[in-house]
Amino acid sequence: MASSIELTDIVTGEQFARIERGFRRHFGMGLELIRPDGTRIRKMCSRDCRPEFCNLIQTSVPGSKRCRQDRIRSLNLAFETGQPYISFCHAGIVNVCIPIMDKDTAAGGLFFGKCLWQDVTDEIVADIRKRLAGLRIGSHKLLDTARTLPVFTGREIHKAAEFLFVLLYETADLDPRVVTWRRRRTRQQAEIGEYIQQSKKDDCAEAHYPYEAERQLIGKVRIGDRTGAREMLNSILGTIMFQNPGDINTLKARLVELLSILSRAAVEGGVDIQLMLAKNVDYINKVINVDNQQDICAWISSALNDFIESVYSSQDAVKMTQIRPAIDFIDIHYDQPLTLADIAKSAFLSVSRLAHLFKEQMGITIIDYLTSVRIDHAKRLLLATEKSCSIICFEVGYNNQSYFTRIFKETVGMTPRQFRENNKRQDQPQNKRRTAV
Numbered sequence: 001m002a003s004s005i006e007l008t009d010i011v012t013g014e015q016f017a018r019i020e021r022g023f024r025r026h027f028g029m030g031l032e033l034i035r036p037d038g039t040r041i042r043k044m045c046s047r048d049c050r051p052e053f054c055n056l057i058q059t060s061v062p063g064s065k066r067c068r069q070d071r072i073r074s075l076n077l078a079f080e081t082g083q084p085y086i087s088f089c090h091a092g093i094v095n096v097c098i099p100i101m102d103k104d105t106a107a108g109g110l111f112f113g114k115c116l117w118q119d120v121t122d123e124i125v126a127d128i129r130k131r132l133a134g135l136r137i138g139s140h141k142l143l144d145t146a147r148t149l150p151v152f153t154g155r156e157i158h159k160a161a162e163f164l165f166v167l168l169y170e171t172a173d174l175d176p177r178v179v180t181w182r183r184r185r186t187r188q189q190a191e192i193g194e195y196i197q198q199s200k201k202d203d204c205a206e207a208h209y210p211y212e213a214e215r216q217l218i219g220k221v222r223i224g225d226r227t228g229a230r231e232m233l234n235s236i237l238g239t240i241m242f243q244n245p246g247d248i249n250t251l252k253a254r255l256v257e258l259l260s261i262l263s264r265a266a267v268e269g270g271v272d273i274q275l276m277l278a279k280n281v282d283y284i285n286k287v288i289n290v291d292n293q294q295d296i297c298a299w300i301s302s303a304l305n306d307f308i309e310s311v312y313s314s315q316d317a318v319k320m321t322q323i324r325p326a327i328d329f330i331d332i333h334y335d336q337p338l339t340l341a342d343i344a345k346s347a348f349l350s351v352s353r354l355a356h357l358f359k360e361q362m363g364i365t366i367i368d369y370l371t372s373v374r375i376d377h378a379k380r381l382l383l384a385t386e387k388s389c390s391i392i393c394f395e396v397g398y399n400n401q402s403y404f405t406r407i408f409k410e411t412v413g414m415t416p417r418q419f420r421e422n423n424k425r426q427d428q429p430q431n432k433r434r435t436a437v
Contacts, residue, residue: 007033007035007041007100007107007108008041008044010100010102010107010108010172010174011033011044011100011108011110011168011172012172013043013044015171015172016031016033016044018171019031019110019164019167019168019171019172020046022167022171022384023112023160023163023164023167024046026160026163027112027156027160027163028150029112029113029114029115029150029160030045030046030047030048030049030050030112031045031046031049031110031111031112031164032044032045032046032049032050032110032111032112033045033108033109033110033111034071034075034097034108034109034110034111035108036072036075036106036107036108036109037072038068038069038071038072038075039068049111049112049114050114051114051145051148051149051150052145052148053091053093053114053142053145053146053148053149054067054091054093054114056137056141056142056145057091057132057135057137057142059137060135060136060137062134062135063091063132063135063137066090066091067089067090067091069090070087070089070090070095071095071097071109071111074087074095074097074109074111075097075099075106075108075109077097078097078098078099078109079099079101079106082099082101083099083165084096084097084098084099084161084162084164084165085097085099086113086157086158086161090131091128091131091132092124092127092128092131093113093114093115093116093146093149094113094114094115094116094117094152094157095111095113095114096111096112096113096157096160096161097109097110097111098110098111098112098161098164098165098168100168100172100174101174101175102174102175110164110168112160112164113157114149115149115150115151115152115157116146116149116150116151116152117151117152117153117154117157118151118153119151120146120147120149124146125143125146128142128143128146129143189294189297191231191234191238192234192237192238192241192297193238194238196238196241196242210235210236210239213232213235213236213239214236214258214261216232217229217232217233217236217262218261218262218265219265221262221265221266221304221307229304230301230304230305233300233301233304234301236258237297237300240254241293248291248293248296251293251296252287252288252296255287255296255300256284256287256288258300259280259283259284259287259300259303260280260284262303262304262307263276263277263279263280263307264276265307266307266310271307271310275310276307276310279303279306279307279310283299283300283302283303283306286299287299287300322347322349322354322357323347323354323357323358324347325346325347325348326343326344326346326347326349326354326358326366327369328346329342329343329346329347330343330366330369330370330373331373334370334373334374334377334396334397335374335377335395335396335397336397337397337399338370338397340354340355340366340367343366343370354366370397371407371411372411374396374397374398375396375407375408375411375412377395377396378392378393378396378404378408378416379412379419381395381396382416382419382420382423383420383423389401389404389405389416389417389420392416393405393416404416
């Protein structure tokens, strides 16, 4: 797939260095930046991105050619799906491609892996010998270098791929909708999975479609209850998928019916009927034309958010317009000492009037919202930097570390230091060098 965009215009050297540092800190692996034609950008490749095993294969002209063909194939498949592509290369080791897309244009890919799923076994040795038959490279030397490859489990590789995808798109400032979509889809699948597991555990799944849950969902759409509607939708999806595992056609049929019901509920909530008819047709076409179960669920969730936003806007557009300046002011100036008077002044409202409208529309107080913004930024700094807790405290708008620690613990359930250590332990790579057959 050709591209008229130079990859280095999209991912700069400085951005690559930041991505590499963040990825290595969590997973201990190097990266390669690859053009659509399969060639490397040498100045944007980690020094250890290619182990001795790969370098040895590429001393052979046929081996080097096969490697490049593999990269092009991985790139094209990643471009087509718009998500990380994990595969075994021609030599039998793990290779992962993260597609780099500038809107609809394929610009290149970020590769990592060059590892094994498991320790070297007789079966793996036989597979490598079979795959590399015909290359003029000593068999014993190849196998010796294969035994030095790092080992990562499939779960670790998938986790690394998801992490790198988000890190790349955020750091390079690529289309944020891609990251938002993937995060929403992942979160939704986790929630649906919980409903399915609970159904299995209770052994009491409904024998028929959950019409009572649907009735409650309609009520939540009418009043614009985002959180309640999302939870109810995911419980319905979980029930459908539990009762019809792997049956994508039944899932589509149910969701097309549900879209019509949800759009009717939005009209009853005050949304213009012509607008909802147009939205409904658009989302039905998307659901019908998608053949991936996760994406179908994500689209129905997007439709729900869209419909509720339409209800919310039709009911409270004036009130939201009044508090929007305050929200924007907090989002920009959260790292500075702020008072309620400062925030109210930005919206040209009295403190009491803003407090009333804010709680009514947002469901939380102004102080709670400010705290959530500050703590979210603190969590990102704790995970993405090595800055001390005291420095982070001041960078997110607090002037007292003890107070910051107390608020953080009340919000997150642990201290900043515990949060950093716990997440580092969870993300610590488990790869070990294996030397025995």
